Amino acid sequence: MTARTTRVWPVGLTAAVALAAAAPARAAPPEAPPATARVVLRSTDADTGTPLSGARFELWREANDRAGLQSSGQDADERHGAVCVTDAKGICSVELPTGETYYALQTEVPAGYERPEEPFADFDLGEGAAREGTVVNVPNRRRDAAYAGGIRVRKRDGKTGAPLHGVVFQIWKETNGTTGLQTAGVDADHRARPGCATDADGTCDFEGLADGAYFLVEKDVPEGYVLPRNPVAGPWRLDGASGRRLVVTVYNKRAEQIPTVGGNDGRRARTVRSGAPLE
Structure with a gap:
């Protein structure tokens, strides 16, 4: 039986480039979607803590690096598409991307109640919120409430x-x-x-x-x-x-004084960390 010999022919640079160009391009792996967190908005009576239904909220993302919520004008913060209305238990929930600061703006109050003393509630969604979620409490007070x-x-x-x-x-x-x-x-x-x-x-x-x-x-x-x-x-x-x-x-109580060492031998005095040994 005669052994068969396989010959390998070298491929020149031009041919290699042509082969590479003809090969199908590999698709880039899809980007992972951003992590999200469940945010529960909770509306309660400011005096009794009773859950309130019918409170309507808009969600805004901090986008202009200015303190507080700006909901109008060219430099306004960014409104999120979600709208949230509390149910009979006084709660509603939305999913929001983590790693941002948000504002919950109450646009409608429960029947018989005033708008909250603070017009919006701000909250941060860190990475841990994706696992644990977060709860934002927004109290309202009755219009006829009078407590002494x-x-x-x-x-x-x-x-x-x-x-x-x-x-x-x-x-x-x-x-x-x-x-x-x-x-x-x-x-x-x-x-x-x-x-x-x-x-x-x-x-x-x-x-x-x-x-x-x-x-x-x-x-x-x-x-x-x-x-x-x-x-x-x-x-x-x-x-x-x-x-x-x-x-x-x-x-x-007053804060404890931290001892210092040095100063008597011409060296600059230095502060000793709490728990560090004195030399």
């Missing part, structure tokens, strides 16, 4: 008792029947009023509150002080037994 309750917050230095200016608080009302304060999720407690900062006398007032139990959440402190380990205080009961007026005093 009030809580005065007094902020003091924990050592000297001196009043502290510029401490920022939120006030939340217990509405879900679960022990403690829940500030996130569809069944969260109710943020009763916009934030309040203490004045030169170290006080701030939350007025027009309905009867119920309230929590204070400390959000910011003056320079030189530290937030308490647990920033939530309460709950306190506001009702006829208390005369519907409460005064709450909260104390803050």
Whole structure:
């Protein structure tokens, strides 16, 4: 039997280019669609926390690098196509791309209610929102609501008792029947009023509150002080037994001084990191 020999002929540059041109082009892989997150808008009674149906929202994306929402003019932010109307449970949901800042603008209010004190609610959708989603709470107040309750917050230095200016608080009302304060999720407690900062006398007032139990959440402190380990205080009961007026005093500790080393041997003094050994 005679062995067969296969000869391989070299292909010149011109032929190789022609063969490459004749080969079918490979399609580029399709780009992965952007991640999206489920956003739940929650409309509630500002005083009782009762879910409200019929609240209509527009969604806007921050697009002009200016603070707050601009919904008109040539330099307006970008309106998202979704419109959201709350159901009997006071909620509605939309899917939005992550990695952006958005605004929920309430364009129609539930029957018998006023527009919210803050015309829009802003929220950021980070990468984690694609897994967990996010809930945005927007309260409305009845047109005929008239509540006389009030809580005065007094902020003091924990050592000297001196009043502290510029401490920022939120006030939340217990509405879900679960022990403690829940500030996130569809069944969260109710943020009763916009934030309040203490004045030169170290006080701030939350007025027009309905009867119920309230929590204070400390959000910011003056320079030189530290937030308490647990920033939530309460709950306190506001009702006829208390005369519907409460005064709450909260104390803050000063920040610990960080030691410095050096300076006596001609070298420049330096600050030691917390936990670092002194040399």
